[in-house]
Amino acid sequence: MPTRITILSLATILSCWHLPSCLAQDDSGVPSNLEQWKLPDGVRYEHKVRQEPRPLHIHVLEMDLSSSNLAFAVIPGDDPDGDGPAEVALEHPRELAKRAGAIAAINTAAWAMLTDPATGKKPGYSIGKAADVSGWVAQSGRLISPPQSGYWSVWLDNSNQLKMGMIASEKELLEKGIQAKWAVSGFRGILKDAKVLVEPSQVRHPRTAVGLSQDSKKFVWIVVDGRQKGYSEGVSEEELANLLLESGCSEGINLDGGGSSSMWILNNTSELTAANRPSDPTGVRPVPVVLGLLQQ
Template identity: 30%
Template sequence: MNSASSLPQRSTVRKKKKPARKRKKRGFFRTLFRVFMICFILLIAAGSWFYLAPSARNTRYLLADTLITTQHRYMAKYIIGEDELKNRVTEYNQRFQEMGNELDTHDIAPDPVAPEKPLVEIEEVTGSGYSGYVMIVNDPTKVRLGVPNKIGSGEKVSSMVARTGAIAGVNGGGFADPNWKGNGFKPIGLVISQGKLYYNGLGGKKSTQIVGLDKEGKMIAGNYTLDELSKLGVQEAVTFQPRIIVNGKGQIKNAAEGWGIAPRTAMGQRADGALIFVVIDGRQPGYSIGANLYDVQQIMLKHGAVIAANLDGGSSTVLVKDNEILNKPSSQYGERYLPTAFLVFEHPEQADIKNIWEGLDPSKIDAGKKRTQ
């Protein structure tokens, strides 16, 4: 027997090594799976904290309030529930109504020794997450309420400014806005211009929250009946809410009561009569997300406001000076068509502002009809 035949034979067939590409591929999928699982666990943890933790309540309601101010209001129910959404809206309406009830006793008295100032002064304002402008109108008697010039359509503030010869303009009151694509021609509540009632959409309501001016340029804001407005000699006014400062006191206690983050417009007045318009941009990450009403209130108080009220904000927010839009409106369709705007004139007695709603029945105005311009 050949001794060599009993020795183990070395295999002549070598095992093929697995390609490095397959090993890398498996390693990649393992890493991807781990990342996915970590993200999934973090998502579950974040969701549990957001919906269940008491410490997240303010965050939940802030996000819900922010959605309530947009065309996606219904989405707030996925954060706080449908019943709570209805309760939240009702709660805000009741609170806003109460904020307009206190009797306003402020008077205006121009400082006789103050140096002469330009009619309009504008400064930029910034805060946590927001950017915007403050416009001071040093003579409140130079302001008139502008309205559209064509039946069936609102008008851009920039167009109102150019058409009437105004030097500046800010959006005014709200309007019926079906599916957020309304034509801007059907105001909410009242419209008063040059001492005349241009539009009455109160229906059966006896009073409304207005923002406006009397004959002397004193700002009037809060809950009033038509008879009270007439006795006060109100010259320019729109319906909107809430009033955020009265008799020098802020009505909003903190940011949690500030009705979410959004573009904002507000009007206020100092004790010397100067009007303060605050315009805050929003819904534009990287530039300005927006402000809550507490932020706006604090800006007003810092600038000496003894009375102030909210105006229509959101995508309607716009500030025009010398035929130039200074802010960045958030509407995806560009500057919106609106029913009213507060306009500033060097010579307001020359302003030609006709009543476009004269003879029209408010209940028969189609707010969603296609614009005529």
């Protein structure tokens, strides 16, 4: 039976946090030309605009994991050298999402650029350039990048349970009998058992995060714009963790951020469009892998 599609008109959500690191809210600067997105039942998008303690644009996608019409996919760039040192080639995040027919996507894992053998130098962030992904990345039983100590991961196990934690090595996967339908890493965990794991900081950047509710029924993606004075000036990891708490999460991971932070959603003309305003000077930075939301 075809799944009914609901057209959601965006409303800017403005409500007090009541959290230890409260970011007060104000409705000044709310965009007047909010776009409509085409999202299935079980998915909700919120665009939060705040003026205190600094200008912020926060993008939240909440997914009901009990919805049978939703699925996820880890979508990497192509392997540019087979058995060579590169794991993936950088690609525009929208193009990666489109490969899997995703209706929404976010950037995920960090990476290191590999030296170009022709020049002996590491190239800039350009489409097609070779990269080494940081942490565990897998899809449909294919290991794209092995687990790595210090990088937390989110994965779907063989019993269809979403998990979050730090897996340090392939050996640990074997010892613990962990098998994943898909997995992707970020940086460190920032929320565990509803406790913030990171200290307050003045280091603020664009951020991307994933979170999971205590009952494991809600999966949350957050992208916070930053490095754009007067529009959105970014958050610390501790503030990001509190955003996840606000969205009902008890677990959370800080993914790659900065100029890589982007969220893509299918709009009402069936085009994947950036919900946020990426800070990269080129407009959209190519990335090695995205996490996509699929409609079954």
